[in-house]
Amino acid sequence: MRHFLTTITFALGLSGFAASAFASTQYPLTINNCGQQVTFQKAPTKIVSIGQGMTEILLSLGLADKIAGTAVWVGPVLPQYTEANAKIPRLADNDPSFESVVGKEPDFVGAEFEWHIGAQGAVGKREQFSELGINTYIAPTDCVAKINAEGGDGVRKELFTMGLIYQEIDELAEIFDVKDRGDALVAQLKKREADAVASISGAQAKNLPIVFWFSSKEVNGDAYIAGKNSAPAYILKTIGAKNVVTTEEEWPLVGWETIAQANPAVIVIATMDRRRYAADDPKVKLDFLQKDPVTSQLDAVKNKHFVMMDAQSMNPTIRTIDGIETLAKGIKSFGLAE
Numbered sequence: 028m029r030h031f032l033t034t035i036t037f038a039l040g041l042s043g044f045a046a047s048a049f050a051s052t053q054y055p056l057t058i059n060n061c062g063q064q065v066t067f068q069k070a071p072t073k074i075v076s077i078g079q080g081m082t083e084i085l086l087s088l089g090l091a092d093k094i095a096g097t098a099v100w101v102g103p104v105l106p107q108y109t110e111a112n113a114k115i116p117r118l119a120d121n122d123p124s125f126e127s128v129v130g131k132e133p134d135f136v137g138a139e140f141e142w143h144i145g146a147q148g149a150v151g152k153r154e155q156f157s158e159l160g161i162n163t164y165i166a167p168t169d170c171v172a173k174i175n176a177e178g179g180d181g182v183r184k185e186l187f188t189m190g191l192i193y194q195e196i197d198e199l200a201e202i203f204d205v206k207d208r209g210d211a212l213v214a215q216l217k218k219r220e221a222d223a224v225a226s227i228s229g230a231q232a233k234n235l236p237i238v239f240w241f242s243s244k245e246v247n248g249d250a251y252i253a254g255k256n257s258a259p260a261y262i263l264k265t266i267g268a269k270n271v272v273t274t275e276e277e278w279p280l281v282g283w284e285t286i287a288q289a290n291p292a293v294i295v296i297a298t299m300d301r302r303r304y305a306a307d308d309p310k311v312k313l314d315f316l317q318k319d320p321v322t323s324q325l326d327a328v329k330n331k332h333f334v335m336m337d338a339q340s341m342n343p344t345i346r347t348i349d350g351i352e353t354l355a356k357g358i359k360s361f362g363l364a365e
Contacts (some may be wrong), residue, residue, distance in 0.1 A: 050206040058198055059074050061141060061170035062152060065162050071135035075128050077150060078139020079104070080266070080344035081166055084192075085137065086111060087345065088200055088208050095131040098123035099139065101299040101338045105126070105346075121303060124152035135162050137199070139342075141169045141181075154330040164202070167191050168343035169253070180277035183256035186264065187343050189220055216345060223351040224265060235268045235363055237354075238291040238327075239341055240276055242299075243306035246315050249280040258343045259295070262350045266358065268293075283321050292363060293352060294327040299338040307333060 057066045075096045076082040082097045083105055091111040098119040104112040106171065118127045128136060129148060136144060136156055136337060143144035143150045144163050153163045169175065171194075172185035192215045200209025253259035255274045263270050271289035294316065298309045306312050313333065316322045327333070335359035340350030358364050 040042070045073070050210075051271070052201050052204040052206065056166070056201065056295060058202065060163075060198070061165040061167070065164065067162060067202055071133075071162065073131065073133045074135045074137060075123075075131050075133040075142050076137050077123065077128070078137075078166070080165050080168075080342055080346075081137045081139040082112075082115075083339075084196060084345060087212055088196070088203065088205055088360050090203060090205070091115065093203070095133055096123075096128065098128075099143070101301040101342075103300065107330070110185055120301065122149050125155065129156075129159060129161070133161055135164065135202075137164045137166075139166050139169065139344075141173075141175045145170075145175065146302065147175070151224065164199070166343070167194050167198070175358070180251075182275045183254065183277050186256045187258050187261050189216070189261070189347060191343060192216070192345055216348060219348050220351070223355065226352070226355060231269055235293065235299045235358065236271050236289050236291045237263060237268045237293045237295060237338075238271045238286055238289070239295045240306075240312060241297045241338065241341055242304045244304050246311055249282050250286070251278040252281040252286065253277075254339065256277055257341075257351060258347045259341050259350070261355055262340075265351050266355050268354075268358070283319065287321050287325060290325055291327050292330075293323060293334060293354075293358065293361065294325070294331045295334045295341075295357075296337050297338040297341055301338070330361070332357075332363070334358075 034269040055062055055066050055068050057111065072092045072093060074085065076085055076094055077098050079100045085094060094115050096116045098124065100120050138144045144153055145165060156163050158319045168187065168191040171191055173183045175181040196209050196213050200206045239259040241251040242249045252272050254272055254274050255270055256275055257277050260270050271286060271291050272279065288342050296309050296312050301307050309318055318329050322328055334354055336350055336353050337346060340346040340353065
């Protein structure tokens with residue numbers, strides 16, 4: 028990671044000289060974003076970012092000084108942005124109020140999840156922000172080939188790919204007139220992705236059944252498990268493993284009796300600072316798996332084949348590449364890669 032940070036910083040510096048002469052955004056700029064046309068007369072100057080993944084991309088583009096507030100976090104910010112992020116007001120760890128967002132007088136509100144500012148408007152609908160002269164942007168990862176319905180994490184009709192993250196970076200870089208930084212960031216992420224894939228070449232986890240457990244509302248109840256087209260599914264496809272869940276729901280609630288029928292060889296456990304649900308704490312997850320009469324009989328539990336993974340690597344974010352690296356390393360350490 029440190030090597031990546033040094034490289035990207037260097038690349039951003041060089042690209043500023045090479046690209047600034049021809050990469051400037053031409054305003055007015057119109058972006059087709061999640062079914063809406065959004066027009067920018069100039070680069071926004073004051074941002075409220077709803078979602079850790081969205082915030083980390085903005086920070087990666089060097090826009091910390093423009094972020095007036097942020098919300099919806101599951102864990103610590105990327106280490107290199109600790110100091111910058113500490114200066115940004117945290118409006119809420121979870122959903123902020125509409126009043127707290129507009130109170131920052133932003134001219135741009137970016138959301139990682141559509142349900143925050145989309146039709147459901149958990150924070151506020153796009154129309155409400157538009158009426159106040161505030162442009163909105165939703166991460167393509169949460170609307171391209173994805174249906175978001177009330178009361179769930181949505182249904183993803185096509186497999187997530189990092190291409191959606193690269194699209195988001197490109198669009199945000201154009202909106203804020205930092206296309207040179209966006210190009211450099213995408214290039215470095217693509218290299219990391221290629222390196223991650225190359226690192227497991229010849230050691231594929233041939234159809235190894237694996238389950239990703241994000242959390243549970245009740246420790247002894249059904250679990251939020253990664254669906255067939257989610258970011259974890261992309262990680263599994265990349266390393267040649269098999270998801271034990273076949274539904275198109277992003278994070279379906281699945282009973283452990285059902286999971287037991289697939290008998291996963293590895294259980295990937297989300298780690299996070301958030302304590303919204305009973306099983307957010309990874310220690311609670313481990314304790315349940317080892318003591319419950321059903322889960323304690325799983326091969327993954329008997330062999331202690333647990334991979335601890337940052338929750339943000341399980342979401343469609345720039346950290347998904349970290350997820351590939353983390354799972355590949357875990358599988359190798361268990362001696363399960365062929």
